[in-house]
Amino acid sequence: MENFPFFTASSKILALAEKAQARAASQFAQINTTQRWNQQKMLAAFQRARVSESCFAASTGYGYDDRGRDVLDEVYAQAFGAEDALVRYNFVSGTHALTVALFGVLRPGDTVLCATGTPYDTIQGVFGLPGREEPGCLKEFGVVYEQVDLLPNGTPDYAELEREIASDCKMVYIQRSRGYSLRPSMSVAEIEKLAAFVKKKAPGCIVMVDNCYGEFIEREEPVARGADLMAGSLIKNPGGGVAPTGGYIAGRKDLVELCSYRLTTPGTGRELGCTLGHNRELFMGAFHAPYVAGEALKTAVFASALFSELGFAVTPTPEEARTDIIQAIELRSREALIAFCRGIQKASPVDAFVVPEPSPMPGYDSDVIMAAGAFTLGSSIELSADGPLREPYAVWMQGGLNYPSGELGVLLAAEELEKAGLV
Numbered sequence: 480m481e482n483f484p485f486f487t488a489s490s491k492i493l494a495l496a497e498k499a500q501a502r503a504a505s506q507f508a509q510i511n512t513t514q515r516w517n518q519q520k521m522l523a524a525f526q527r528a529r530v531s532e533s534c535f536a537a538s539t540g541y542g543y544d545d546r547g548r549d550v551l552d553e554v555y556a557q558a559f560g561a562e563d564a565l566v567r568y569n570f571v572s573g574t575h576a577l578t579v580a581l582f583g584v585l586r587p588g589d590t591v592l593c594a595t596g597t598p599y600d601t602i603q604g605v606f607g608l609p610g611r612e613e614p615g616c617l618k619e620f621g622v623v624y625e626q627v628d629l630l631p632n633g634t635p636d637y638a639e640l641e642r643e644i645a646s647d648c649k650m651v652y653i654q655r656s657r658g659y660s661l662r663p664s665m666s667v668a669e670i671e672k673l674a675a676f677v678k679k680k681a682p683g684c685i686v687m688v689d690n691c692y693g694e695f696i697e698r699e700e701p702v703a704r705g706a707d708l709m710a711g712s713l714i715k716n717p718g719g720g721v722a723p724t725g726g727y728i729a730g731r732k733d734l735v736e737l738c739s740y741r742l743t744t745p746g747t748g749r750e751l752g753c754t755l756g757h758n759r760e761l762f763m764g765a766f767h768a769p770y771v772a773g774e775a776l777k778t779a780v781f782a783s784a785l786f787s788e789l790g791f792a793v794t795p796t797p798e799e800a801r802t803d804i805i806q807a808i809e810l811r812s813r814e815a816l817i818a819f820c821r822g823i824q825k826a827s828p829v830d831a832f833v834v835p836e837p838s839p840m841p842g843y844d845s846d847v848i849m850a851a852g853a854f855t856l857g858s859s860i861e862l863s864a865d866g867p868l869r870e871p872y873a874v875w876m877q878g879g880l881n882y883p884s885g886e887l888g889v890l891l892a893a894e895e896l897e898k899a900g901l902v
């Protein structure tokens with residue numbers, strides 16, 4: 480690789496980057512194919528839903544007959560291979576969309592079984608796990624939470640699930656992405672297998688997937704492969720880096736309808752909700768999403784390859800099949816973790832002059848450092864990295880709106896380690 484006049488890396492890092500690219504080449508070829516598939520799928524969804532310029536018109540007040548809102552739902556339903564979808568900028572986060580889905584379909588006395596171990600941090604407080612009984616949590620409404628941990632190799636514990644899933648179990652909950660853990664993420668094929676297993680034990684059981692970070696990484700989504708419902712955030716993969724906020728719920732028509740009564744009110748559901756003029760950017764985000772997710776994925780694979788060349792443990796490895804855009808790197812020291820985040824920050828289009836510092840975070844027992852210079856606050860489809868300052872000093876990196884800028888961020892992160900004498 481060569482230096483252009485705008486940013487520089489040492490010859491050692493550039494040489495390793497070249498090796499990393501060679502190592503990533505076959506993955507890149509595969510990603511390009513999936514990216515092409517998903518982009519065409521999205522384009523076909525736009526055409527089938529008959530997206531027209533009038534869909535971009537703003538509505539106010541109750542938002543009755545907002546055609547753009549309804550057509551956007553149809554676009555995502557088609558692209559996800561779902562019967563139906565609810566896509567709204569009114570979802571304040573992925574956690575909110577997941578929460579609306581859970582409260583939408585669960586009722587007092589129901590049991591929900593999480594089949595992928597302890598769920599993502601913010602979701603723990605929604606279920607009301609021991610020590611995380613937030614006011615208003617599902618536990619307060621009499622929803623019983625049960626959990627089956629993953630096996631040490633990160634796959635579902637089918638033997639334990641066989642014992643634990645009762646015939647009247649209302650929901651099995653699956654988290655696709657690793658979140659901030661070092662367990663592997665769960666492929667759509669594994670989710671399909673798990674969903675079929677659940678349905679055999681308990682035919683009426685709802686299989687729900689936390690699909691965050693997984694959208695458009697494989698050719699199909701979990702709801703096209705046996706899951707009943709899934710939800711996620713529009714400031715991750717499915718918003719294409721364009722959606723300024725929002726989330727989605729997609730899946731079986733009857734379940735999405737129940738969710739709509741929780742999103743607004745019983746009786747009004749999806750008929751209400753003005754869009755104020757946000758439809759155009761949400762459509763644009765949907766259109767860009769498959770491409771951008773592919774670019775973020777390439778950035779993750781390149782990071783995996785380069786930091787593997789530099790001698791760090793990486794998960795997934797450059798060769799491993801992927802189902803989300805998260806890359807974890809064990810940096811082994813406080814200094815290396817800080818240097819990495821500072822390098823990522825230096826490749827940001829926004830706030831590149833800011834120097835990330837470790838600081839305390841609510842809910843963490845150690846300081847946390849974060850790098851992000853994004854157009855959208857908290858967006859993690861834009862290049863970002865973070866990690867807690869404790870063993871093994873792992874960093875979780877994700878995003879990159881386009882590969883050249885993502886690649887540069889990874890390169891500058893490596894360069895910061897090199898400058899600090901850490902590699």
Ligand SMILES: *Cc1c(COP(=O)(O)O)cnc(C)c1O
Pocket residue numbers: 572573574575599601654656657658689691692712
């Ligand atoms: C990001 C994420 C969520 C939702 O997080 P928000 O910050 O609320 O959007 C839920 N689960 C997983 C696994 C995630 O990665």
